[in-house]
Amino acid sequence: MHVVAALTDPADAALGEEQGADMAELRLDLTGGDFVRQVEQCRKNCSLPIIATLRSVDEGGRFSGSADEWAAAIAPVIPLVDYVDVEQRFARHAVLVRAAGKKIIASHHAGRMVPLSALFAMERELRAFGDIPKIIVTPATQDDVVELIAFTSAATKPVCTGVMGSEFRYARAILPLFGSELVYCSVGTPTAEGQYAVAEFKALQKMLAP
Numbered sequence: 571m572h573v574v575a576a577l578t579d580p581a582d583a584a585l586g587e588e589q590g591a592d593m594a595e596l597r598l599d600l601t602g603g604d605f606v607r608q609v610e611q612c613r614k615n616c617s618l619p620i621i622a623t624l625r626s627v628d629e630g631g632r633f634s635g636s637a638d639e640w641a642a643a644i645a646p647v648i649p650l651v652d653y654v655d656v657e658q659r660f661a662r663h664a665v666l667v668r669a670a671g672k673k674i675i676a677s678h679h680a681g682r683m684v685p686l687s688a689l690f691a692m693e694r695e696l697r698a699f700g701d702i703p704k705i706i707v708t709p710a711t712q713d714d715v716v717e718l719i720a721f722t723s724a725a726t727k728p729v730c731t732g733v734m735g736s737e738f739r740y741a742r743a744i745l746p747l748f749g750s751e752l753v754y755c756s757v758g759t760p761t762a763e764g765q766y767a768v769a770e771f772k773a774l775q776k777m778l779a780p
Contacts, residue, residue, distance in 0.1 A: 578597055583596075586618070599632040600631070609647045640663065641660070656675070714738075715741050734762065743771065
């Protein structure tokens with residue numbers, strides 16, 4: 571399990587590393603400005619592996635362009651990072667990341683709960699073009715959370731699962747115990763509602779560790 575410091579400002583990368591993060595995610599859709607410059611600053615401020623993410627509006631971000639526009643925007647930073655988050659809708663452009671020898675976090679963020687059978691199908695589809703499938707859902711009930719935990723435990727590894735929103739934020743701390751590879755935490759301004767700060771999660775990790 572790896573703790574990811576999700577950043578809206580590359581200047582916060584050093585603090586994320588200091589607090590114990592294993593990786594840094596630079597949310598390019600939230601940083602603004604020149605993407606290459608943002609990544610270079612992040613690289614300068616920390617020694618952590620960097621994930622470049624340009625999240626679409628439909629999946630909780632601010633990027634509103636087409637798949638081709640996404641590819642054109644992300645292409646200059648691919649050589650500078652270690653991982654690229656590629657949403658399922660942009661899957662045909664995963665070849666750009668592969669050609670550069672970088673790893674892919676193949677993601678899907680749903681504003682609802684996804685049925686258990688569909689979760690397994692989605693995991694297979696994401697793994698077809700990515701190294702780590704990342705499936706984030708929005709539970710409506712505790713039973714939904716239990717289903718997500720069951721899926722996480724049974725799914726082929728590596729896999730990353732999580733929840734959107736703050737109502738069931740405790741699932742963010744529990745899912746890694748059942749095999750979720752990545753847990754996204756905040757440093758500075760949170761990139762998503764319900765995130766734990768890196769320092770908070772590291773304390774929880776210590777308390778919950780078997």
